[in-house]
Amino acid sequence: MMNDDDNGLLKTVSAFIGYYLLPLIAITITAAVIADKALFDSSYIIQPSLSFAKDNQSALTVILSGLLLFAYMMQYQNQRIQRTIMNRQVNLMKAGYTPILGVSNREWGADRTKLGDDPDQDEANRLFLSLSNSGNSTARDLCIWTEISYEPTKDLDYDYRSCLSPLRRTSDATWWHSDEGGALAQTEDKTTEFKADPKVNQIERGWFKFKQERRPVFLHTALEDLEEAGVKDVEIAFILKYTATTGSEEEIYLGAYETDLPRLKDYDMWMYRAQENKEDRAKVIKKIDPQVEDTLCEREIHFSPYNATELKNILSRRSELAFKPDVLGGGVLELCSAYAAQDKGSARQALDLLLEAGDFARRQGDATVSESHVREARKLLEKQRIEESMQNLTSHGHLVLFAVVSMTINNPKMIPATKQPLFDRYSELADIAGGDSLGGRAFHNHAELSMLGILLRNKRNEGRGGGIYYEYRLDVPLEAALNTLENLLVTQELDLSVLRNRATQQGLLDDS
Structure with missing residues (x-):
């Protein structure tokens, strides 16, 4: 498959043929067709060209047809390459890689007085242009699609062109600047990281657009909730950053805004589930400062299982509400309590056993619940538990x-x-x-x-x-x-x- 340089050359050749060469040849042949009329004798300046076109009309027609076919094949190849690249990006997204767009060079030197005079600006550009997979061995590999060129404008925004760059993302990076747009970070071990601001929500003619007062769209991580949220398909170029800004573990930030959704629904790109925010929050909880932990005075509370006597007391109170007088035979509550105490000491288990024993007696048409009903109920509950565990x-x-x-x-x-x-x-x-x-x-x-x-x-x-x-x-x-x-x-x-x-x-x- 072609790389990015070959793809760019293909675009350039195709554009030159389509926009310049083909119209020129078409105009020449059209003039040759009507050359025997007024235009043929109107000026001696164009007469040689028109005479040549008229004399070689068949050859020029063949050449034009060939060029048209060649341009069509080039365009088809270009579209095929784009589809292949897009499919590859979608597969990477499904595999857990994160696509992020763009960065404003405001981040590389917001306080500089003259463009290009800030040494940090040059260092940041160098890092961004020479991204590599070197760095912290515990960091996570991400493949980030950056649509950036390095041509500064009066607004200090970079232009827009395709570039595929592998990155190594770490959680302890020191950001260069992160007041707006995106930022590149470098840790002590030369690890690089990229961050995009959710405010960068769209690109028009290659420029980043920052719009502050627009309500963002949040989606649940479960894919089945996408349609309920009103967004089914999202184009990859508009997915800027996934982050849970609401504090809820069940929501992720889409990186688009409600006003963008009508345009985005025409694209066939599914969101993938973002798990890294959950992991980050879990790490924060696990890494509590010792002084904070001491202040919290954390204690573990253990609940011991019920014994047979305690279970019998619980069943006695419940049975008075559930059964009519003289329905429970002698030893029923004791047997239910003993079975539950031998297993887990669970009051819920003892209650389920008593309930099933009552249902078993009713199904058989017996007037009282006996110990035999309890034993049959225990077998039935055990069978159901086993079948449920096997089904799962x-x-x-x-x-x-x-x-x-x-x-x-x-x-x-x-x-x-x-x-x-x-x-x-x-x-x-x-x-x-x-x-x-x-x-x-x-x-x-x-x-x-x-x-x-x-x-x-x-x-x-x-x-x-x-x-x-x-x-x-x-x-x-x-x-x-x-x-x-x-x-x-x-x-x-x-x-x-x-x-x-x-x-x-x-x-x-x-x-x-």
């Missing part, structure tokens, strides 16, 4: 679960399964499902489903010869796992019916 897995988590289910049914002797056979089976399923499989480390993270109560993981130590490894097996009913895997998008290409039939033949579903 990622697509790769579902494939890991499918691999364990498949090995449990097809290769029961390999259960509990070690990591390598399980990873091989997972990779096969990922290929069948049409997705990319994870690497070993990422797979290991997804295999940690034991933390969710889905897989049971046992650590084995075989000494120096065998080493330390883990074994995995299902820790949920096989029926529940199969029900969860059905109707998932990631398992559409996988045949679950065969697994279910084999599990039924082996009696695995009856035991679950």
Whole structure:
């Protein structure tokens, strides 16, 4: 693909042919067509040229056609290059790079008395023209599109032309000037940074326009809120700066104004989500000065879980409001409290258990709630919790679960399964499902489903010869796992019916 210099040359040649050469040839041929009339004898000054044009009319027509075709091809090539560059910029935007336009040279020496006499001005220009990726190794790489040339005007604004420059952005930069427009910063390790002022909202004929009293547009970071905000498409040249000036973590500054929106809706450019402001605010909160932290007198408050007695007292008060007299059988509140205290000590869990037990008794048509209803309710709630945790897995988590289910049914002797056979089976399923499989480390993270109560993981130590490894097996009913895997998008290409039939033949579903 052509670089910026080739692109500029192409524009120059195309403009010369279109604006100067072609009109001149067209005028000459037109004159040749009517040369045998009054114009042919009117002046001996143009007679040689007209005679030549008349005698060589066919050749000139061919030349003109060729030049027209060449100009059209040049223009088409130029448009194709522009589309390619624009698509590349859009892809970079989606990847998290930040496009920023322009800078006013007021920033390079606002107090200088004569243009070009300020040494800081020369240093800033030198830095801006020789931007590089050198600098702080912890800084973030940004690719910034600067539409700048360095021709000063009486308004001390720079002209406008394309330039693609890579930058290294840091958070501890020392700005040169930042009272208006943009500013270039240089840290002690020669790192450069660029900043644009949101007031620079548009460019007309290559000049920056500063308008103070206009209401800015703020958009939520979620892409689905763009249409609700009234802005669907934004042209890349008008995106100057993304910053949350309202203090809300859910809003970003668009860099345009309401009066600009009708013109901007014709362009097909999506905003990308800006996360760096959230990160900056989080860093500020984490880096509290020791004196401030001491003044705040921060204390951690721990809430211990309820014991069975406390839970029973809570359930007693709630049950008087929820149930009619003599509906609850003996030991119901005690059993609900004991189950909840053994698990998390959560009052919400105890209340859910009592509620489900009452619903279970009502569905069966029983007049009282007994301990058997509590036990059945506990099984149902546990099943729902397990199915919900399995439903909320990622697509790769579902494939890991499918691999364990498949090995449990097809290769029961390999259960509990070690990591390598399980990873091989997972990779096969990922290929069948049409997705990319994870690497070993990422797979290991997804295999940690034991933390969710889905897989049971046992650590084995075989000494120096065998080493330390883990074994995995299902820790949920096989029926529940199969029900969860059905109707998932990631398992559409996988045949679950065969697994279910084999599990039924082996009696695995009856035991679950």
